[in-house]
Amino acid sequence: MRRESRLGGGQNRIDQQHSRGKYTARERLERLMDEGTFHELDPFVTHRITDFGLGDRRPLGDAVVTGYGKVEGRQVFAFAKDFTVMGGSLSEVVSQKICKVMDLAAKAGCPVVGLNDSGGARIQEGALSLAAYGDIFLLNTLYSGVVPQITVIVGPAAGGAVYSPAITDFIFMVKEIGQMYITGPDVIRAVTEECINEVRHLLSYLPGNNVDDPPLDPADDPADRREPDLRYLVPEEPGRPYDMRDVVYKVVDHEEFMEVHQTFAPNIIVGFARMNGRPPARFVRFCDCFNIPLVTFVDVPGFLPGVTQEYGGIIRHGAKLIFAYAEATVPKVSVITRKAYGGAYIVMSSKHLRSDVNLAWPGAEIAVMGAEGAVNIIYRDEISKSENPDQTRQELIDDYKDRFTTPYIAAGRGFLDDVIDPAETRPQIIRALEMLQTKSDTMPPKKHGNIPL
Structure with a gap:
């Protein structure tokens, strides 16, 4: 059972994801976190809809992987939409998992990172999926300014999926990931890795929350260095x-x-x-x-x-x-x-x-405007009446700079x-x-x- 929970939408869907040059949700989270530190939450949760063509298909964990780990030794919470499960679509259960990890991040005073690879709301759940987006938007807003919120667009972000990233503090996007048919898989994996590394770099500058101080690095560049x-x-x-x-x-x-x-x-x-x-x-x-x-x-x-x-x-x-x-x-x-x-x-x-x-x-220079413009306004008549307007203008500009700017x-x-x-x-x-x-x-x-x- 535990092994199956790690397969998302199944080996065939994982193979399809890899064939497009894309990592799976768990692979992305493992690359975001320090090696061996990611701990998954809610791996056995399943959706509750049994009609509209879904039948008995209830992948464990549904279409999102959530959890926490370390980035450069500091605790970070994260979630990653799982495109191998129903296109990463947002369900009631997916929202509950995301909201749970956001609540935990706020309680623990740690940043939260969301990796987005989703086709939007799950049509089969109708109003439930719309309400699910609303629950996420609310927490994005309430925790804004409390803990840093970072979004990484690693695939499609359709429909309501675009609004949550828009509320977060920073959005990273993998270059050309929306045009996978143009670029080979190796290139896409490389730019995805680069994007995740940039997220790790950003986190190194940020405090865990709004009451912590930013992290210190060894101060080995001389403070009195002149340039x-x-x-x-x-x-x-x-x-x-x-x-x-x-x-x-x-x-x-x-x-x-x-x-x-x-x-x-x-x-x-x-x-x-x-x-x-x-x-x-x-x-x-x-x-x-x-x-x-x-x-x-x-x-x-x-x-x-x-x-x-x-x-x-x-x-x-x-x-x-x-x-x-x-x-x-x-x-x-x-x-x-x-x-x-x-x-x-x-x-x-x-x-x-x-x-x-x-x-x-x-x-x-500190002034209402540049000396040239100011002189042209203030001394228009004097310049126009001068026998040598260019020389007069330059003398007035130099005088204006000395006196005012x-x-x-x-x-x-x-x-x-x-x-x-x-x-x-x-x-x-x-x-x-x-x-x-x-x-x-x-x-x-x-x-x-x-x-x-």
């Missing part, structure tokens, strides 16, 4: 681009940075790294939920203009970022590397939104805590984070804020 190359990274020409990742890599431990949302809104970079063994990050609400300090590098010329942006809700989306930074109570450190103009300066973890330590490089103006008002040598960026951030280890901040008593969604 003189940073002095020359920002081009002298204000419109010439550079890669902010170069700043991040030189500042964090061992140049190790796990970027997330890489292909979404590529004009901002977010991800996880460690500083002196501790993990800071840049995306705000998740980090605030799980006690992860926020480090923000700022080079922003303002909000992107245009009718398309206005109709797309740029005001609402900018307000979300204001709300998130202002609400966050974790340690917040920011470094302005070049430009911080207009409302975008305020939004990006400014002192006015309760940021704790705000630094800038000497060449940084240098970081020393903001520092003189206390909006910046210091203007630093770029080479000292890493030790300055680490020093600030160490000072803020015991930070305690609160919000006014209320049920919750009303973030502009």
Whole structure:
């Protein structure tokens, strides 16, 4: 009986899964967890429907494998939809198993990982399968901000199966897994393995729950390491681009940075790294939920203009970022590397939104707008009447920068805590984070804020 429970939909279905280059649910969980640590729960549970063509087919465990194990020595709960059993469809029993493991994860204060390979709701169960989705959605919502929730899309995610992942904190997807007929099985297995390894990597940065501190790594990258190359990274020409990742890599431990949302809104970079063994990050609400300090590098010329942006809700989306930074109570450190103009300066973890330590490089500019645009507005008449308009404009631009945009103006008002040598960026951030280890901040008593969604 125990042997049969490990076969899911039977050996033929397992062989079919392998022929498509896909792992079974149990194989995926064994690869997610440290070797030999996965412990299965509810392996003998069966569905309760005997008509609509199902007859007496009641595979043990139904269409999901649930349990717990260790990832890099830390406890993690997980479930994996079993496509070999009725296409991984969601039944009442499948939902009960998933909800049980989510409840256990919340009680134990551990992350929960869901591996999704499902054709959607089980048609034969009708309203029961719909109610089953609702039970999962409720726990996704209630445990949001309590324990990290991670989804891995390793096959189809159809119908109601898409909504639970949408509520979780992070979604990983195996590349091209939905087009298995194009790529050979060996390639699909390789990218699946890579995806699961990325999940393990992410978990290494996260605490188990919302009251734990993030895990520490040995701090063997010197905290006082200087990076003189940073002095020359920002081009002298204000419109010439550079890669902010170069700043991040030189500042964090061992140049190790796990970027997330890489292909979404590529004009901002977010991800996880460690500083002196501790993990800071840049995306705000998740980090605030799980006690992860926020480090923000700022080079922003303002909000992107245009009718398309206005109709797309740029005001609402900018307000979300204001709300998130202002609400966050974790340690917040920011470094302005070049430009911080207009409302975008305020939004990006400014002192006015309760940021704790705000630094800038000497060449940084803080202003309502760039000097060129400001001079063209303020001194339009003077430039037009000049015998040499280009020379006059440049003189006025240089004067405007000296008088209004240098970081020393903001520092003189206390909006910046210091203007630093770029080479000292890493030790300055680490020093600030160490000072803020015991930070305690609160919000006014209320049920919750009303973030502009």
